[in-house]
Amino acid sequence: MTYDLPLAAASRSAARPPGNANHPQGRRVTELMLGHIVALFDASGGCLALRLDNRRPDLTIVACQGDSGYRPGEAVASDDPLLGPAAAVGPHDVSGGSALSWPLLAGEQAIGAVCLRRASAAAPFSSQDLQRGVASAAFLAGVIESVRLRDEARRRLEDTRRQLLQSEKMASIGQLAAGVAHEINNPIGYVHSNLGSLDNYVGDLFRILDVYAVAVRQAAATPGRLEEIEALRRQLDIDFLREDVRALLAETREGIGRVRQIVQDLKDISRAGAKDEWQQADLHKGLESTLNIIASEIKYKAQVIKEYGCLPEIECLPGQLNQVFMNLLVNASHAIREQGVIAIRTGADAASLWVEIADTGCGIPPELLPRIFEPFFTTKPAGQGTGLGLSLSESIVRKHGGRIEVESEVGRGTTFRVILPRQRAAQGTGRPNEGESE
Numbered sequence: 001m002t003y004d005l006p007l008a009a010a011s012r013s014a015a016r017p018p019g020n021a022n023h024p025q026g027r028r029v030t031e032l033m034l035g036h037i038v039a040l041f042d043a044s045g046g047c048l049a050l051r052l053d054n055r056r057p058d059l060t061i062v063a064c065q066g067d068s069g070y071r072p073g074e075a076v077a078s079d080d081p082l083l084g085p086a087a088a089v090g091p092h093d094v095s096g097g098s099a100l101s102w103p104l105l106a107g108e109q110a111i112g113a114v115c116l117r118r119a120s121a122a123a124p125f126s127s128q129d130l131q132r133g134v135a136s137a138a139f140l141a142g143v144i145e146s147v148r149l150r151d152e153a154r155r156r157l158e159d160t161r162r163q164l165l166q167s168e169k170m171a172s173i174g175q176l177a178a179g180v181a182h183e184i185n186n187p188i189g190y191v192h193s194n195l196g197s198l199d200n201y202v203g204d205l206f207r208i209l210d211v212y213a214v215a216v217r218q219a220a221a222t223p224g225r226l227e228e229i230e231a232l233r234r235q236l237d238i239d240f241l242r243e244d245v246r247a248l249l250a251e252t253r254e255g256i257g258r259v260r261q262i263v264q265d266l267k268d269i270s271r272a273g274a275k276d277e278w279q280q281a282d283l284h285k286g287l288e289s290t291l292n293i294i295a296s297e298i299k300y301k302a303q304v305i306k307e308y309g310c311l312p313e314i315e316c317l318p319g320q321l322n323q324v325f326m327n328l329l330v331n332a333s334h335a336i337r338e339q340g341v342i343a344i345r346t347g348a349d350a351a352s353l354w355v356e357i358a359d360t361g362c363g364i365p366p367e368l369l370p371r372i373f374e375p376f377f378t379t380k381p382a383g384q385g386t387g388l389g390l391s392l393s394e395s396i397v398r399k400h401g402g403r404i405e406v407e408s409e410v411g412r413g414t415t416f417r418v419i420l421p422r423q424r425a426a427q428g429t430g431r432p433n434e435g436e437s438e
């Protein structure tokens, strides 16, 4: 069990999860409630201690008021006479006055304790006071427990969201793998068949070389032999073979080069899900890799027009930006029912760079436009879209300090514009997977 009601002081238990300490709202609630209890009992001070780590019995002071006898952030041993498990027994005489304390219970479990002090000038606490405070302590424990449950639910939701984003990434990489297999299969097919032809050609070449070798030896002795060789040369079409061997080799080399490029592109793209680092990168390169990978998704439906401007390299998370381009390009291709055009335009001004992906697809009705970046919003049939593409893309672009703009007209098409600052933005200086989905 971890209580997210934060410490009033900077010091805090090492077991607390980082990031939630000093949450101003939680601190205010704790202090307000403690203040009420202090006032209700005419106390000169009070404090609230919580068990921040359920693996350990000791408590930590999370809020103090007036003269409480404790300091915020202080660890309280489990045998402390005021706040330890014996706290329900009281009132206590303490140096300079009297004190009262109540355990804070969540069900059967003690989650902490609250303690009040009254200076010696005032009347000491009575056992009626102790009795009267049981309800306040129960109320305080209830509030603390509900804050904890709320934060736990929030954390679980956040974990689920992260897992979903991760599985969305994995799903899109899975879909890509099928496209990539198709793309690789094609060049491999003709490389394979070319190698078959080369095998025959080389066989023919060796045959004629053998005949030449014998002929050279016999030429002088047998006058008709040279014509015979000439006839065979014509039959095997050695002149054509000479040319075609070269063409075949060039084509084979190109095919193998394409396979190598596709494998490289796939490696670049799939890096998005694994470790991705801020680095200087050329966005055109990323666009080209992404286009190569999704070629099979697009090429039967859309003509791709590139109008690239001049882009400087920028410091970014290239794998993640490729994922954004991929989402936008796949969306554009899905929006085109039969045949259309996808235009990719890029440019830069003094402060920023932009990449525009415009399609001549179905467009987005104005009433749906405000919803497209919502997680899980999709108009695609079940199994085809999770509705996470744009939400993930937007969070990646935001992490870069940029934004995505969209314009759409039903029946005419849609244009998405990714705008990124030239200089890495302050909010983009976090860890690569921060805020994701990642």
Ligand SMILES: Nc1ncnc2c1ncn2[C@@H]1O[C@H](COP(=O)(O)OP(=O)(O)OP(=O)(O)O)[C@@H](O)[C@H]1O
Pocket (backbone or CB within 6 Å): 168, 327, 331, 332, 335, 359, 361, 362, 363, 364, 372, 373, 377, 378, 379, 380, 384, 385, 386, 387, 388, 389, 390, 391, 414
């Ligand atoms: N270029 C586009 N043209 C028309 N509609 C679009 C376009 N891009 C996005 N949309 C609309 O926005 C919705 C949300 O897009 P998003 O990319 O977030 O999810 P998805 O494509 O439905 O699913 P996923 O990307 O998770 O596979 C889409 O279902 C579609 O209705």
Ligand SMILES: [Mg+2]
Pocket (backbone or CB within 6 Å): 327, 330, 331, 385, 388, 389, 390
């Ligand atoms: Mg999508």
